[in-house]
Amino acid sequence: MSKSKILVTASTGNIGIPLSKALHEKGIPFTAATRDAEKAFERFGFETETVSLDFKNPEGFPAALKDVDTLFLCGPSATPGAEKLLEPLVEQSLTSGVKRFVFIASYPNIIEMIENSGQVYTFLRANFFMQNFELYQTEDIRVRNQLFLPTGKGKAPYIDTHDIGQVAAEVIENPSNFSKKTLYLTGSESMDLHEAAAVFSTVLGREITHLEPDDATYRKEMGKRGFSTEYIDAMIAVFGKIKKGEVAQTSDTIDRLLGRKPITLKKYIERNMHIFE
Numbered sequence: 001m002s003k004s005k006i007l008v009t010a011s012t013g014n015i016g017i018p019l020s021k022a023l024h025e026k027g028i029p030f031t032a033a034t035r036d037a038e039k040a041f042e043r044f045g046f047e048t049e050t051v052s053l054d055f056k057n058p059e060g061f062p063a064a065l066k067d068v069d070t071l072f073l074c075g076p077s078a079t080p081g082a083e084k085l086l087e088p089l090v091e092q093s094l095t096s097g098v099k100r101f102v103f104i105a106s107y108p109n110i111i112e113m114i115e116n117s118g119q120v121y122t123f124l125r126a127n128f129f130m131q132n133f134e135l136y137q138t139e140d141i142r143v144r145n146q147l148f149l150p151t152g153k154g155k156a157p158y159i160d161t162h163d164i165g166q167v168a169a170e171v172i173e174n175p176s177n178f179s180k181k182t183l184y185l186t187g188s189e190s191m192d193l194h195e196a197a198a199v200f201s202t203v204l205g206r207e208i209t210h211l212e213p214d215d216a217t218y219r220k221e222m223g224k225r226g227f228s229t230e231y232i233d234a235m236i237a238v239f240g241k242i243k244k245g246e247v248a249q250t251s252d253t254i255d256r257l258l259g260r261k262p263i264t265l266k267k268y269i270e271r272n273m274h275i276f277e
Contacts, residue, residue, distance in 0.1 A: 005069035018165025157186035160263035
C-alpha cells in the first residue's frame with residue numbers, strides 16, 4: 001500500500017483531531033504525524049497511517065515528509081518560540097517536494113515563507129479558540145469560579161476548533177476551490193469575557209465572573225503561579241489583541257462552507273462540562 005500524500009501535523013491537537021475525523025468520514029486517506037500512534041488511535045477512534053514527527057527534532061523531518069504532496073501545518077500550542085520551530089519544517093517541506101500547504105496561519109514569517117515558495121497554499125486565519133478556555137482557564141473556572149485573562153473589555157468571536165477542522169477537511173477535499181486564498185474563520189458572535197462568563201454561569205449553574213486583570217495584575221498573579229516571564233509576556237501580547245479591539249470582526253465563512261452556523265460558546269461548554277465541573 002502506497003503512503004498517503006496528505007500529512008496532518010499536530011494530529012492529536014485541538015484542530016488535528018476534528019480534521020482527522022472529518023477526513024476519515026470523507027474517506028480521504030491521510031497520514032497522521034504523531035509521537036505516539038496508539039494514543040492517536042485512541043483519540044481518533046480509528047486507526048490510520050502514522051509517521052513520527054517532533055517539531056523539536058528536525059532530523060526526523062525528511063522521513064516524515066517523504067512523498068507528501070499536501071501538508072496540513074499547525075504549530076504546537078502554548079509553546080513559546082513555536083514560529084521558529086516551524087521554519088525548518090517548512091524548509092524541509094519544500095526540499096521534499098510538498099506542493100500544497102494548508103496552514104493555520106498564526107505566524108507572519110511562516111506565511112511569508114509559504115507565499116514566496118511558489119507552491120499552492122490556503123491560509124486559515126482563525127480568531128481565538130473556545131478551546132483556549134480549557135487550555136488556559138480550566139483551574140480558574142473549576143476552582144475559583146472566574147475567568148482571568150488580560151483582555152479588558154475587548155471582544156472576540158470565539159470559534160470552536162471542531163469548525164476549523166471541518167473547514168480544513170473541505171479545503172483538502174476540494175483544493176482547486178481554495179488555491180492561494182486566505183479564509184477568515186470566526187464564531188458568529190463577538191463577545192467580551194464578561195459576556196462569556198455569563199454563558200459559563202448559565203451552563204454550569206454557578207456564578208463565573210471575569211476579573212478583568214490589567215497587565216500588571218496578570219503578570220504578578222501568573223508569576224506567583226510559577227509561569228515563566230517568557231510565557232507571561234507571550235500571553236499578554238496575544239490577549240492584548242483582544243483588549244485593543246483588533247480581532248472583534250466576524251465572518252460568514254463557516255456558514256458558507258459548512259452550510260450551518262458556527263458552534264456557539266454555549267454548545268461548546270455543554271459538550272465539555274466534564275472539563276469545567
